[in-house]
Amino acid sequence: MSNTDFALAVEDLTVSFDGFKAIDALTLYIDKNELRVIIGPNGAGKTTLLDLICGKTKASAGSIKFKNEELTKLAEHTRVRRGIGRKFQTPSIYENLTVFQNLEVSFPKGRSVLGALFFKCSDEVKARVQVVAEEVGLAEMLAMEAGLLSHGQKQWLEIGMLLMQEPELLMLDEPIAGMSARERELTAELLKRICANRAVIVIEHDMDFVKQIAHKVTVMHQGKILAEGSMEKVQNDPKVIDVYLGH
Numbered sequence: 001m002s003n004t005d006f007a008l009a010v011e012d013l014t015v016s017f018d019g020f021k022a023i024d025a026l027t028l029y030i031d032k033n034e035l036r037v038i039i040g041p042n043g044a045g046k047t048t049l050l051d052l053i054c055g056k057t058k059a060s061a062g063s064i065k066f067k068n069e070e071l072t073k074l075a076e077h078t079r080v081r082r083g084i085g086r087k088f089q090t091p092s093i094y095e096n097l098t099v100f101q102n103l104e105v106s107f108p109k110g111r112s113v114l115g116a117l118f119f120k121c122s123d124e125v126k127a128r129v130q131v132v133a134e135e136v137g138l139a140e141m142l143a144m145e146a147g148l149l150s151h152g153q154k155q156w157l158e159i160g161m162l163l164m165q166e167p168e169l170l171m172l173d174e175p176i177a178g179m180s181a182r183e184r185e186l187t188a189e190l191l192k193r194i195c196a197n198r199a200v201i202v203i204e205h206d207m208d209f210v211k212q213i214a215h216k217v218t219v220m221h222q223g224k225i226l227a228e229g230s231m232e233k234v235q236n237d238p239k240v241i242d243v244y245l246g247h
């Protein structure tokens, strides 16, 4: 396919595990600044799709283009440098470091030689930490040890750590699992804010949350796309009700 304006263009993507196609000739396009939610029953292939995009799993066939660059041959860390951020379900923060330090160590040091030499004390890093801490609602907690944060705050810190790298595509796997109602509300607001500057893909099972945040919803089933469109459209799709929402 020729150049596109999509942030992400996935075409005919397939991955087989011992002959079983967890992702089966899947095609998906994500716009810049789009917040896409992927839903679907257990085992549909949602996590595997994100694994393929970030490079954790290697595709058997097909194409993944990020800003028109083919990703399938690039290593996972190279994709991170290209601007792809991925948050897994369990937070991987440094519990013994402060919130500030967690954000500071996430600043992409390798971007320039100067950055590598001076990153620790640079005003640029401090300024960036401040901006990100405000964005994720942790500006008042910079001096706190991360292990003392609530579950929700830990999730926001990890999102902040990803934002330090200014990703142009951010992928989140069930970001509100285990959160309180108030934390869910704040997370919805946070996700709406951060997609102003990047594309965001969220895997989610909580339909109330999906309704709040999704620009568009993709419903996966057996490694393929079953339906795609507005929440209203997919919610009323008999195929979707049959395999997922009706259960």
Ligand SMILES: Nc1ncnc2c1ncn2[C@@H]1O[C@H](COP(=O)(O)OP(=O)(O)OP(=O)(O)O)[C@@H](O)[C@H]1O
Residues within 6 Å of the ligand: 017, 022, 040, 041, 042, 043, 044, 045, 046, 047, 048, 049
């Ligand atoms: N590394 C692997 N080796 C073999 N099979 C795998 C591997 N990774 C995933 N699968 C299989 O691929 C299918 C899709 O799994 P995946 O975790 O992507 O589904 P999911 O939609 O994310 O489900 P859930 O909502 O339960 O997280 C499942 O049948 C799973 O067992």
